Amino acid sequence: MAEAAGRSGRDPSLVSLVAVSKTHPPEVIRNAASLGITVFGENRVQEAERKIAELPVKDLGLEFRLIGHLQSNKAKLVPGLFQWVESIDSVKVARALSTRFSEADLTCEVLLQLNSSGEQSKSGFESTDALLAAAREIVALPALHVRGVMTIGPFVSDTEAIRRAFMQTRECFDRLQQRVGSPSVDTLSMGMTDDFEIAIEEGSTEVRIGSALFGGRGSYA
């Protein structure tokens, strides 16, 4: 991460790490926490719920971020588990989330997900214009703080295609910052194990790394 930041003349301390613990058991999170990693990404609400129940979250100072698609009917499970939801892909789910956080007297930091690869199988807003239109409504929701944009790069070997997707997402992030105001919109979440260096070169402020830290897919579900 530091090398990639250095190559593009960026301050390495401006790029943070979300350790993606999905499919791995709570012990893996404990071990990572003992090495100083405190921010974890999970992609399924119920898997995270069971895992978090087994961890001394407060004592270890852990923070969890939801990075997978959220259905509105599961929004009620999110307060108390996740401090961030990085995968907002509709106004509907944002509204449901805001209602549930308000009821719990909590607030939630959110990222709006852009489908920068155009792949049908991926969630996220279809275009920057669609994302910005939704943002206009989402920023008005009382319990949510819009912090930026998240994307998953295309799963291809063509690094230029990956770079283009990240450049497009960076542009979307810049436009969101102009619309909403830059002190509060400060997070551009892009980059995973196979493409985090390109993402950092293109301006990512947060990478989400799973397999490079924890090995391949675990069996915890």
Ligand SMILES: *Cc1c(COP(=O)(O)O)cnc(C)c1O
């Ligand atoms: C699994 C996952 C990651 C981490 O992927 P790795 O390639 O294992 O680093 C990052 N972001 C999202 C949304 C994921 O689902």
